[in-house]
Amino acid sequence: MVPTNYYVILSAILFGLGVFAFVFKRNIITIFMSIELMLNAVNLAFVAFSQALGKLDGQVFVLFVIVVAAAEAAVGLGIIILIARNRQSLNVERVDLLKL
Template identity: 90%
Template sequence: MVPTSYYLILSAVLFGLGVLAFVFKRNIITIFMAIELMLNAVNLAFVAFSQALHKSDGEVFVLFVIVVAAAEAAVGLGIIILTARNRRSLNVERVDLLKL
């Protein structure tokens, strides 16, 4: 059997890599993918805790997270299409209208 802490460590590593991708990447689509990666890492922790504590609540939360992520992807990609159409670029550094 695999100890629960292994799953939690993997979840933390994936979350950290997601944060790194979020900070390092310049393409707005890739940044959005980094957010999905972080959501996936959190889901892994949810399922690990749910199995360790013998309660199914965690898996129900995972289903909710997946639904919210799907809704977020639909709206977010709509915004990305709009931004790309207006700014003619996918680089986040070029979207700086609010910058001083």
């Protein structure tokens, strides 16, 4: 039996790495992937607490988070395609004007 603390600490480490990737990376697709990494870290904490409390609510919440992440990925990648088509670049530093 693995203590719940370990899972929560791993979740915190993954979330921190996701935040760092979000701040540090410059490619818009990689930034989007770091958001997915943070969502995964939160899912791990949900499942860990669900197991610790002996209730299934956390796992149901994880399913909803995955559904929302899928919808978010579809819309976000549409936006990324639009940005790449309009700016000819995926670097977020070149996407600094509201209007072309």
